[in-house]
Amino acid sequence: MKTPLKVSLTLLGISILSLPIAEFGWMVAQRPPQSNLEKTLFEGINYRREFQPLPRPVMLHIIAIDLTAPGIKALVTPGTTASDNRELKARTSSEFLQEFKLQVAVNANFFYPFAEESPWNYFPHSGDLVNAVGLAISNGNSYSSPESGWAALCLMADRAQIVANGKCPKGTMQAVAGNVMVVTNGKPLISQPGTADSEEAYSRTAIAIDRTGEKLWLILVDDKQWLYSEGVTLAELAQIAIRLGADAAVNLDGGGSTTLVVDTPAGATVLNSPAHTKIPMRSRPVANHLGFYARPVRSP
Structure with missing residues (x-):
């Protein structure tokens, strides 16, 4: 007894x-509900959530940005100089948005070092020093060099350009890089080096632009969450971008890094379901981010 x-x-x-x-x-x-939603978030910025049940459950999040709208201004995480040549202090996308008082933010470049052994054993934590992979420019200051074969998004005052060689033109104020272009001239392009995961359904973060460079889309897809959202291949990602009207699109860091956050009256609000260390709604500290300032929606 x-x-x-x-x-x-x-x-x-x-x-x-x-x-x-x-x-x-x-x-x-x-986690966000498996339902469709469309909403104007800020002047020149619209959000769309789509649930696609086939060929596997997919939660798709799309931010459409008119780069010519009044008040729209981009910002990439500023780099730092450290004694061990690390360029950045890791932050979550929410921390980045709050620190720089932005309205929208997503994760950007792939980065290193990185480790994910368990929910309590991972690197980096917020504040740890890391490096971005590929070109990174913040406010005209380039702190990470182009990577051979990697593409870059180049942002000028009111337009954008995606360059396959990863080298932005003179006058670029903000830039981030991805491992591969998935759309060029309005057509899918995935048969390039660095696409070993192209056939795997995976969490994705991508940036797409139209032919004028005046409209930009942030595309995010959740993964690692059985029966909720199980990711897309690069070929499927390309088709999503083309359906939106993209002329060019580049694949950024994905997996547990994939995070979309916006400013709300309640503070920084995550709109997707990140899965850092495979825990839903847990945000990963990453190297750098792409964010946007915007004005509130004007009352009718």
Whole structure:
């Protein structure tokens, strides 16, 4: 027969073990619903959420930005100079948005070092020093060099350009890089080096622009969440961008880095379901980000 002490210890043990399960369940409950939604967020910035049940569940998040709209201004995470040549302090997209008082932000370049062993054993944490891979420019200051074979998004005052060689033209104020272009001249382009994951359904972050360079789309797809959202291949990502009207699109860092955050009256709000260390709604600290300033929507 168990003594009261043993019963109490057993119940305490069960309670402690159940806490991670309860926390995981709470995080799952915070995910955006599997439903379609369209909304104007700011002047010149619209948001669309799409749920696609086939060929696998996919949650798609699209931000459309009119770069010519009054008040629209881009910002890439500024680089830093450190004694070990690390360029950036890792931040989550929410931390980036709040620190620079932006209205919209997403993750950007691939980066290193990176490790993800378990929910409690990973690198980087916020504040750790890391490096971006490929070109990175913030406010006209280039702090990460182009990577051979990698493409870059180049942002001037009111227009954008995606360059396959990763080298932006003179006058570029902000720039981020991705491992491969997925659309060029309005057609899919995925048969390039650096696309080993092209056949794998995966979390994606991509940037697309129209032929004029005046309209830009941020495209994010969630993954690693069975029956909720299971990602897309690069070929499927290309078709999504083309459907939007893209002339060019580049694939940025994805996986657990994929995060879309916007400014709301309640503060920084994540619109997708990131899965850092495979935990839904947990945001990953990453090297750099692409954000936008915008004005509130004018009342009718």
